Amino acid sequence: MIPLFRTCLIIAVLCVAGFAQARQMGDVEKGAVVFNQCKSCHQIGEGAKNSVGPQLNGIFGRPAGSEPGASYSKSMLRAGDDGLIWTEKTLDAYIENPRALVSKTRMSFRGIADKSKRRDLLAYLRSFSDDPANIPEAEPTATATDHELDPTILAIQGDPEYGEYLASECTTCHQSDGSNAGIPGIIGWPVDDFVVAMHAYKRELRPHPVMQMMAGRLSDEEIASIAAYFKDLD
Incomplete structure (x- = not known):
């Protein structure tokens, strides 16, 4: 007792x-x-x-x-x-x-x-x-981890030509003409929006498992280059 x-x-x-x-x-x-x-x-x-x-x-x-x-x-x-x-x-x-x-x-x-x-x-x-x-002991209300994106990542100047080379995997699903046929179009996205979204997948904030895997394989410079390529793609 x-x-x-x-x-x-x-x-x-x-x-x-x-x-x-x-x-x-x-x-x-x-x-x-x-x-x-x-x-x-x-x-x-x-x-x-x-x-x-x-x-x-x-x-x-x-x-x-x-x-x-x-x-x-x-x-x-x-x-x-x-x-x-x-x-x-x-x-x-x-x-x-x-x-x-x-x-x-x-x-x-x-x-x-x-x-x-x-x-x-x-x-x-x-x-x-x-x-x-x-809370905050368990989901769905567990304590958040720091998810803020380092400004130096957003400041990276991507190489569009390198981004075009890397983007071949992206265009197996996303349409290169920007159309949205069940999968969101990514042509013409502002660079910052694209980079933020990809890092959200990388940190598993966005839940799509395939995108989490794809983003997890990319470096910060590679993400910036893909963003630079898609931004100006007609």
Whole structure:
């Protein structure tokens, strides 16, 4: 039998640890203020309905593009079909830069660069999902890892000729004329968008397993070169 004082000590330690984790994950009240940036398109809380964007109750653990009655872009529906699930990690990446995960999302929001504001917003959103007390110990609300792309990677000047050589694998699936026949076209993408998207696959933020494998085999310079080639391809 565990002595009473030892039991109390264990409970106290667990409570302190849980409180510290909750603080680390963000401030719900501050997150409510940050959510003001989202209110023009999204509703949350009691009576929330789909508006310009889907209602956000229960967003954690929800497959992308799956809220009944909501209007989604083809890109968002495709992301859901590929297996994108809204977790602490993927939501953090999406809120920072929506196009990092869904290239042609309808969401015109530019993103939130401030990591602390994103943490607060996610804590607020999480409070409307199931079992918020269980986080951040397990999915779908596990603590995010740092996913920010090093600016030096975006600054790499790719060689379009080398990119043309590397792109032969890309055009086995993507159409070189830019058409979109079940697979998104990538002709004329801005270089930064292309590089961000490829590194999102490389870090397994975007869920498509084939693209994760392809991106994982490419160096930063090779990704920049492919981006440079497709940007100016007619």
